Amino acid sequence: xxxxxxxxxxxxxxxxxxxxxxxxxxxxxxxxxxxxxxxxxxxxxxxxxxxxxxxxxxxxxxxxxxxxxxxxxxxxxxxxxxxxxxxxxxxxxxxxxxxxxxxxxxxxxxxxxxxxxxxxxxxxxxxxxxxxxxxxxxxxxxxxxxxxxxxxxxxxxxx
Amino acid sequence: xxxxxxxxxxxxxxxxxxxxxxxxxxxxxxxxxxxxxxxxxxxxxxxxxxxxxxxxxxxxxxxxxxxxxxxxxxxxxxxxxxxxxxxxxxxxxxxxxxxxxxxxxxxxxxxxxxxxxxxxxxxxxxxxxxxxxxxxxxxxxxxxxxxxxxxxxxxxxxx
DNA sequence: AGCAATTAGATTGCTTGCAATTTAATTGCT
DNA sequence: AGCAATTAAATTGCAAGCAATCTAATTGCT
Numbered sequence: 001x002x003x004x005x006x007x008x009x010x011x012x013x014x015x016x017x018x019x020x021x022x023x024x025x026x027x028x029x030x031x032x033x034x035x036x037x038x039x040x041x042x043x044x045x046x047x048x049x050x051x052x053x054x055x056x057x058x059x060x061x062x063x064x065x066x067x068x069x070x071x072x073x074x075x076x077x078x079x080x081x082x083x084x085x086x087x088x089x090x091x092x093x094x095x096x097x098x099x100x101x102x103x104x105x106x107x108x109x110x111x112x113x114x115x116x117x118x119x120x121x122x123x124x125x126x127x128x129x130x131x132x133x134x135x136x137x138x139x140x141x142x143x144x145x146x147x148x149x150x151x152x153x154x155x156x157x158x159x
Numbered sequence: 160x161x162x163x164x165x166x167x168x169x170x171x172x173x174x175x176x177x178x179x180x181x182x183x184x185x186x187x188x189x190x191x192x193x194x195x196x197x198x199x200x201x202x203x204x205x206x207x208x209x210x211x212x213x214x215x216x217x218x219x220x221x222x223x224x225x226x227x228x229x230x231x232x233x234x235x236x237x238x239x240x241x242x243x244x245x246x247x248x249x250x251x252x253x254x255x256x257x258x259x260x261x262x263x264x265x266x267x268x269x270x271x272x273x274x275x276x277x278x279x280x281x282x283x284x285x286x287x288x289x290x291x292x293x294x295x296x297x298x299x300x301x302x303x304x305x306x307x308x309x310x311x312x313x314x315x316x317x318x
Numbered sequence: 319a320g321c322a323a324t325t326a327g328a329t330t331g332c333t334t335g336c337a338a339t340t341t342a343a344t345t346g347c348t
Numbered sequence: 349a350g351c352a353a354t355t356a357a358a359t360t361g362c363a364a365g366c367a368a369t370c371t372a373a374t375t376g377c378t
Contacts, residue, residue, distance in 0.1 A: 014281040017213045029188040101356040122173040140303040260326040
């Protein structure tokens with residue numbers, strides 16, 4: 001009764017960690033979070049908060065739903081996150097008078113000014129890499145996402 | 160005093176969301192988590208717990224530190240996660256008699272048996288894609304990680 | 319042997335992230 | 349108009365993830 005299981009030890013075993021496509025993605029994302037963390041902390045932001053700022057710097061007023069569609073996050077994630085950003089003074093939250101179901105998130109003056117101090121972030125982050133590698137990264141990610149997007153059972157999100 | 164900020168609106172703006180390398184990675188990882196969630200929930204696992212099981216199915220006894228080195232996670236993440244897996248009956252945790260600082264995580268019989276039921280997971284997940292796309296994904300991720308790994312200021316982890 | 323430095327995990331406190339549910343506003347249909 | 353269905357956020361409950369700190373065991377050095 002010693003070898004009850006232990007099947008599939010060969011390298012065709014689908015359950016080998018090194019055969020997983022998703023694990024490197026998972027690990028890389030955790031790594032990126034750790035790398036961004038200290039840089040963004042100086043601005044008073046976390047990584048997802050930084051993403052929200054990127055969206056708002058493009059369009060200063062956005063509903064929670066629009067932010068979520070852009071970032072693939074739902075209100076369960078965004079609501080508390082936005083409350084923290086409001087407490088930090090970067091945005092305001094207010095019901096849309098034209099449709100009271102919606103909540104409009106608006107950049108504050110402080111939030112707009114923060115953009116100046118954030119301008120160096122992409123370069124700072126890229127500085128760990130050679131310029132060619134950044135292009136290579138960009139291309140790999142583009143391919144990756146383009147392939148992932150073809151999944152037969154898409155998630156809710158925008159679609 | 161109306162246009163205090165609003166510089167860099169062009170497409171050379173480094174702060175455009177669509178120019179970010181890391182955002183698609185972040186979004187893709189969240190997506191993968193949502194896709195794996197329901198499949199793994201039937202086994203009583205979450206995605207990071209599944210990763211721990213993959214490692215343990217390869218080596219049935221591992222210290223917390225070894226697991227962390229393999230998965231790039233620290234004890235702050237692993238300790239509570241492993242306690243939940245212990246409560247679920249998949250592993251046991253015990254101090255290493257040879258070095259009482261270490262905690263050895265060991266597969267239980269139930270944890271070994273679970274492997275059978277997990278064998279279909281990789282295929283199930285890949286089923287949303289055409290076989291060629293999976294190869295393409297694998298190659299993109301390989302490139303991605305290989306480039307990321309060249310960052311000048313590596314994180315702690317194994318190294 | 320004795321003690322400082324190191325190492326391995328655990329703990330604390332905080333922020334995501336998501337499923338499921340709830341609440342309130344709006345639409346649509348009759 | 350009246351009411352069911354839909355929609356947008358908020359809320360609840362739980363599991364990660366990580367920095368910082370703490371504790372206990374081991375190493376290393378004299």
